[in-house]
Amino acid sequence: MLRRPPAPFLPAVVTGREPLPGRLIRVHLGGPALARLQVRQPASSVRLLVPDPADPAQLSVPDWDGNRFVGAGGSRPPLRTMTPRRGAGPEELILDVVVHGDGLASRWAATAEIGSPAAVSGPARGHDIEPGASDLVLAGDETAFGALCSLVEAADPVARVRTVIETPAGEGLPLPAHPGLIPETVPARPGSPGVALVDRIGELDLSGACHLWVAGEAAAMQQLRKLLHLERGLDRRRAVVRGYWKAGRSSDEESEG
Numbered sequence: 001m002l003r004r005p006p007a008p009f010l011p012a013v014v015t016g017r018e019p020l021p022g023r024l025i026r027v028h029l030g031g032p033a034l035a036r037l038q039v040r041q042p043a044s045s046v047r048l049l050v051p052d053p054a055d056p057a058q059l060s061v062p063d064w065d066g067n068r069f070v071g072a073g074g075s076r077p078p079l080r081t082m083t084p085r086r087g088a089g090p091e092e093l094i095l096d097v098v099v100h101g102d103g104l105a106s107r108w109a110a111t112a113e114i115g116s117p118a119a120v121s122g123p124a125r126g127h128d129i130e131p132g133a134s135d136l137v138l139a140g141d142e143t144a145f146g147a148l149c150s151l152v153e154a155a156d157p158v159a160r161v162r163t164v165i166e167t168p169a170g171e172g173l174p175l176p177a178h179p180g181l182i183p184e185t186v187p188a189r190p191g192s193p194g195v196a197l198v199d200r201i202g203e204l205d206l207s208g209a210c211h212l213w214v215a216g217e218a219a220a221m222q223q224l225r226k227l228l229h230l231e232r233g234l235d236r237r238r239a240v241v242r243g244y245w246k247a248g249r250s251s252d253e254e255s256e257g
Ligand SMILES: Cc1cc2nc3c(=O)[nH]c(=O)nc-3n(C[C@H](O)[C@H](O)[C@H](O)COP(=O)(O)OP(=O)(O)OC[C@H]3O[C@@H](n4cnc5c(N)ncnc54)[C@H](O)[C@@H]3O)c2cc1C
Pocket: 044, 045, 080, 081, 082, 083, 084, 095, 096, 097, 098, 100, 102, 103, 104, 105, 106, 107, 142, 143, 144, 145, 146, 147, 243, 244, 245, 246, 247, 248, 249, 250, 251, 252
């Protein structure tokens, strides 16, 4: 069965790169086409297309074969899922990318030259905060930082907003200001991504009408779903838990369609 074609790739160039605490690099993308990207929901995502590492100055836009994107000669195109946020104006996007070592996006964020090409397609669905939600727990690892920023920005100013972010050594990250923000970071356990995050969420008082949004390593997020719903009996409608990456598995092995 053929799938609906995704939004076209909007061309851009890298206009800046700056380190954030932990392993994050903020990459600025700019270009007139970016004004066409309508990011309405917090925690939305885009497909980021980067150059083939063998030819970093060239961007080859893949074709849609009715099911997935295919690169030149049927190759798998250099695509990754990232969270876009608006930069200084409508023609600028920022992406906060984890530099974790051996991965296409990680290497790109660490080395992309100013002026080098990239493109984005999207956005894909994000998460609308429940109207009237007055007690939020927003949590994740560094891959979720962009999404957490957008959720904090969208939260009602009178809400209590507890954030828990897992970073390598518990480094604090620059969340947007919010009157009800109670930020917390937890240091990651080496070799066990997401475990410290799940443990800390398990310690929180989740009684009352609290709503959760959490994203991080897929196996850890599966553990969190068990903890919240099977052990703690939390109503599924009150928690959105998303696996953003899989330990030991490249996104190249996932369907990027
Ligand atoms: C909706 C959504 C939004 C996302 N937004 C962002 C975002 O804004 N910023 C961001 O950095 N990521 C984000 N991610 C996660 C990102 O798509 C994956 O981490 C992706 O695998 C990174 O690609 P890569 O080329 O660096 O590594 P890959 O080539 O995919 O993987 C290579 C190796 O690195 C490991 N790896 C991948 N990611 C990590 C990591 N974070 N820490 C440690 N090891 C890792 C893999 O397990 C694999 O062994 C998002 C994912 C989703 C689903």
